[in-house]
Amino acid sequence: MSSAVLRNEASALPVTLDDIRAARTRLAGHIERTPLAPSPSLSARLEVPVWLKLESRQRTGSFKLRGATNAVLGLDAAARARGVTAASTGNHGRALAHAAAAEGIRCVVCMSRLVPPNKLEAVKAEGAEARIVGRSQDEAQLEVNRLVAEEGLTAVPPFDHPAVIAGQGTMGLEIIEDLPDLATVLLPVSGGGLAAGTAAAIRALKPDVRIIGISMERGAAMAASLAAGHPVDVEELPTLADSLGGGIGLGNRYTFQMLRALLDDLILLSEAEIAAGIAHAYHQEREVVEGAGAVGIAALLAGKIGSQGPVVALLSGRNIDMALHHRLAGGERVDIAALSPAAQELR
Ligand SMILES: *Cc1c(COP(=O)(O)O)cnc(C)c1O
Numbered sequence: 001m002s003s004a005v006l007r008n009e010a011s012a013l014p015v016t017l018d019d020i021r022a023a024r025t026r027l028a029g030h031i032e033r034t035p036l037a038p039s040p041s042l043s044a045r046l047e048v049p050v051w052l053k054l055e056s057r058q059r060t061g062s063f064k065l066r067g068a069t070n071a072v073l074g075l076d077a078a079a080r081a082r083g084v085t086a087a088s089t090g091n092h093g094r095a096l097a098h099a100a101a102a103e104g105i106r107c108v109v110c111m112s113r114l115v116p117p118n119k120l121e122a123v124k125a126e127g128a129e130a131r132i133v134g135r136s137q138d139e140a141q142l143e144v145n146r147l148v149a150e151e152g153l154t155a156v157p158p159f160d161h162p163a164v165i166a167g168q169g170t171m172g173l174e175i176i177e178d179l180p181d182l183a184t185v186l187l188p189v190s191g192g193g194l195a196a197g198t199a200a201a202i203r204a205l206k207p208d209v210r211i212i213g214i215s216m217e218r219g220a221a222m223a224a225s226l227a228a229g230h231p232v233d234v235e236e237l238p239t240l241a242d243s244l245g246g247g248i249g250l251g252n253r254y255t256f257q258m259l260r261a262l263l264d265d266l267i268l269l270s271e272a273e274i275a276a277g278i279a280h281a282y283h284q285e286r287e288v289v290e291g292a293g294a295v296g297i298a299a300l301l302a303g304k305i306g307s308q309g310p311v312v313a314l315l316s317g318r319n320i321d322m323a324l325h326h327r328l329a330g331g332e333r334v335d336i337a338a339l340s341p342a343a344q345e346l347r
């Protein structure tokens with residue numbers, strides 16, 4: 001990726017700084033403005049100032065509330081009366097359920113029969129209807145399509161949607177406000193909504209910031225797609241960064257194009273590196289984060305990020321099984337292959 005090309009393309013992105021500013025105004029009072037906290041331990045280790053954007057403390061436990069809420073608040077009265085739906089039992093499903101309940105809107109979260117009971121309960125606890133269909137994420141998605149076609153619900157996808165991307169982008173505005181002189185920002189990447197929105201805001205306001213995406217080695221669909229030059233599928237594998245699993249959609253419309261224009265680099269991490277990030281977050285930063293939320297810290301610990309500071313690592317979520325967290329924090333080597341393969345269905 002040559003940066004001359006990157007900067008030119010950035011002016012024609014489908015989600016603009018104005019869209020993200022509008023999302024910020026709309027979201028005020030509906031989400032937490034999360035803190036940017038210095039990390040003395042990582043700053044000492046890297047010999048540059050390192051800051052952590054504590055989005056793990058967002059309501060519902062992840063940043064996904066920003067995009068989901070922005071999409072819900074943008075619906076007209078008729079769409080509100082009919083409700084929203086998604087095929088996600090992970091952080092997006094939880095966030096959409098919360099956003100809809102806060103507005104008194106019906107929300108149907110479709111999920112396969114393989115969903116673990118705790119994920120099912122988390123969605124119900126946020127006030128959504130859970131609809132159990134089929135044995136895969138694809139079959140759950142067919143039910144979403146049916147609800148849209150036959151009952152007029154609005155589907156709110158987890159990443160490839162302008163209102164969702166703009167909502168996630170509000171993190172970029174907050175980071176720049178809190179640390180105007182940042183040099184490098186580290187963003188977890190799965191479907192790319194987080195990185196597309198946040199990078200669009202940062203690139204527009206501070207064009208020289210290095211924007212680095214981070215995924216896991218096991219099943220990084222966006223990395224494979226960027227390398228191929230078009231969206232591709234990859235085999236899904238169990239990973240500690242379960243919220244980063246899943247494809248980007250072969251018909252991807254927004255995030256692939258945006259990340260191609262906005263990312264300076266996309267680096268991949270091993271499971272051992274991610275585990276070390278979770279343990280460090282807990283012992284040194286006193287933060288519980290899930291695997292996807294720990295990848296920025298993990299990349300710094302692994303020496304995979306050059307020393308241009310100040311550096312901001314975005315901690316994207318904290319919804320990890322606490323028994324697993326306990327083992328990882330204790331330094332146990334966890335057998336990744338033994339993690340539920342169904343976890344891959346659950347973004
Ligand atoms: C969804 C998610 C991500 C990845 O976000 P994308 O917009 O899909 O790239 C990262 N971290 C957590 C905790 C998530 O829930």
